[in-house]
Amino acid sequence: MIKFFYILIVLAVLSSCSEYQKALKADGEGAIATKFKMGEALYNEGKFAKANRLFAQIVPSYRGKPQAEKLMYLYSNTFYKMEDYYVAGYQFERFASSYPKSEKVEEAAFLSAKSYYQLSPVYSKEQKETKEALEKLQEFINLFPDSKYVSEANPLVQELDFKLEKKAYEIAKQYNKISDYPASVRSFDNFIFEFPGSKLRESALFYRLDSAYKLAVNSVEIKNSLQKGLVYLKKQRLETAKEYSEAFKEIYANSKHIEDVNAMVLAINEELKGYSTKS
Template structure:
């Protein structure tokens, strides 16, 4: 208890002294002092303070060796304090201003990391995700032997998975909407689901979502056939059955085969397509 009695006031004094020292440097110190103090704060992990001081000196030190380092440290300070947009801005400025600088490789990599860490969840706009992929890809192209290469490549895969998930959510939304807000004979939402899913498979052929997209295409084609005017039903049911056979061939162990079979059986029962036994007899 006695220890706590003395240690808490002592800690308060230390904190107040530290704050006073920081404020004094921020307000009245020379640019050289601010620069050196910023590096000390950075080494201690006090990134917000380092960032404030570096922002004060960055323009004055521009064009000097210290200017190059201060710009890089400013990017790292913002990255570590989770101000990712500011970090990306400073890293971009660094590798643009110093294309052959001491920290250009790192700035390129951490630019990608800054965008990577600011990407939103899949259901939101993925513009930032595309920028992050571009930054990492440009880094890999420029530094193919970098120690960061493997991590950058892994981050690209993760970001691509996020784009795939966004496309899957879009495709599923189209399917769930069905004929909502549409004339029941047009099936436009089902067509949109098919196009979205086919584009995703074409762009990301090895995605783990491939079966999910394929099944959405299968179901949408059967729904589209069912909602069609009579003159188009036979053609669209035949197209849906072709999709059924493709799905069955590509995913022979799928848990969805039973439901897929029922869609096929319904088309046969309606008389728009022949059963496999009837086709074999012919």
């Protein structure tokens, strides 16, 4: 009995495959409607790759027809379900612009933006796609501020924002690690300016100070001739590092880095004492 049951299943599967292959190869006016009907059935069963192949064959035939809206939505979503996000983003974008009055336009616009989000790489890689995804998601939020999808879009924006923060932070920190302290200070300055509310701000301020301190104490004594006399380059750098330490302590008096900061301050003050007797 069980063997007979399995035979029936196999026959049903083979029959289904046979019907699908016939539909793919079918031609003529009647075949178009058959492909749409079978494609929709396969879509509802979660067989998106098969549905996609059928839809792709009939999309040109439905241009300008009433059924085109439904077909193009289903077709676009098959790409999303198959995780072909490049094409999904493009197709949903086309759908939203072609059918601005559709009841599916909000969903299509959101899924288009979300497709770009899905293409965003890890923070350590080039972030071109991340920036593009941010633009698309913000565009969606601006166009549909009351959409039910905004509650999902906002966390995606925050996640992408943090990737850009993390990328910029790690670049600046890498300069610190390889002892390129001028580049590190510049990069952390840019980071602090561009991401004022970042959760990495405390670490950024600390490593900016650390880079400025190491740049100062390792400086060779050089005098710069200015109109008002002689100014010591090392002294200038020590004073800059001291300013950074004061800014850090004012905001993060209870930081985990505070002992290191205090040690740097003592060393900076000790170095600066030597300039009190210099002209």
